[in-house]
Amino acid sequence: MSSSTTETTTYILEKYSRAYSPKKASGSSEWQHFTNPVLRLILDTGKSEFAPSMRLRIVWTMNGGGSAAQDVILEDLDLIAFSALKTDNTDGSSPLKGVYRDTTFGLRYLYAPESTEGQKVYRRFQVSFNTPSVALQLVDAIRDVCPCKTNEPSAGAGANRKIVAAAQPLTRADTLQTNFNSTTTALQRMPTMILDPPASSPLLPLPFSSQPQPQPTPSPLPDSSPPPPSSSAEADSVMMPPPPLPLPPSSTPTFTPTSSGASAATANANVPMESLAAALCAPSGLYDNLSGAALERLVGDVVREDGFVGLLESLSSMWALKAVAG
Numbered sequence: 001m002s003s004s005t006t007e008t009t010t011y012i013l014e015k016y017s018r019a020y021s022p023k024k025a026s027g028s029s030e031w032q033h034f035t036n037p038v039l040r041l042i043l044d045t046g047k048s049e050f051a052p053s054m055r056l057r058i059v060w061t062m063n064g065g066g067s068a069a070q071d072v073i074l075e076d077l078d079l080i081a082f083s084a085l086k087t088d089n090t091d092g093s094s095p096l097k098g099v100y101r102d103t104t105f106g107l108r109y110l111y112a113p114e115s116t117e118g119q120k121v122y123r124r125f126q127v128s129f130n131t132p133s134v135a136l137q138l139v140d141a142i143r144d145v146c147p148c149k150t151n152e153p154s155a156g157a158g159a160n161r162k163i164v165a166a167a168q169p170l171t172r173a174d175t176l177q178t179n180f181n182s183t184t185t186a187l188q189r190m191p192t193m194i195l196d197p198p199a200s201s202p203l204l205p206l207p208f209s210s211q212p213q214p215q216p217t218p219s220p221l222p223d224s225s226p227p228p229p230s231s232s233a234e235a236d237s238v239m240m241p242p243p244p245l246p247l248p249p250s251s252t253p254t255f256t257p258t259s260s261g262a263s264a265a266t267a268n269a270n271v272p273m274e275s276l277a278a279a280l281c282a283p284s285g286l287y288d289n290l291s292g293a294a295l296e297r298l299v300g301d302v303v304r305e306d307g308f309v310g311l312l313e314s315l316s317s318m319w320a321l322k323a324v325a326g
Helices: 079-083 132-142 155-189 231-239 262-267 273-281 292-303 308-325
Strands: 004-013 015-020 030-034 039-048 053-062 070-078 096-101 104-110 122-128 148-150
Touching: 004 132, 015 070, 039 132, 053 079, 070 079, 079 096, 096 132, 104 132
Parallel strands: 096 148
Antiparallel strands: 004 039, 015 030, 015 122, 039 053, 053 070, 096 104, 104 122
């Protein structure tokens, strides 16, 4: 008659995490974490002459709000049964493998219900203890049926990662410098175009195009215009838009020249206000030689001009300024 004894050891866990590897090798594992107390790892070791046993369970005890506590079984593994499985000859993987470091212990086991001859499916979990000594106690207890090894970080792998990380910014800097030089060269090759907009129109930035633009025929500049910019100034004008024209104050009257008086308005743009007022007040003999009918027809043509209303508004503002100035 044979006799058997069962020894039960309970370990209090700080954390339990589990991951399920997908069937496809390209997929990533999803982890679930449990930290709420009370988490326990229970190891039942049966000592018998003919049929030894070792059962590992992870139990999560939930408080039912005043009622009896409920135990949820998160893991329930027969470690002796895994030792009877054959090792995969393809990659030499064991059906049961453990790793540990400091206070953490991890276990990988073959999940037979989803495994086939061509595709092996493994499940993994890891637990954290209070101290590293408790983790070593568990490793010593299951070492005979589960191969365990330490999971120390490789110093060579860390050094290689540092070298790759340090070399990467240098490659980016070279690429950015090359792109910047090519962009600058393309901008410098673009033809420049100098426009002289009317005084009343807004100044718009010149559009850039990848196709070369034909050079416009330069118009003769008046004597009062500044000299044309040098070649270095033209190159700078490509890199930045021309400065905007200063806006007139709110009290300055706006004058919209007509098509017949645009050249006169441009020529008199720099004339002081006092000279303009004196010229308006001075008598002129321009219409002395015209007959009454010709003068009436000329006045009618002026009144029917599109800008006549704006001219009256401008003159009204000028007379108001003259009255204020005394």
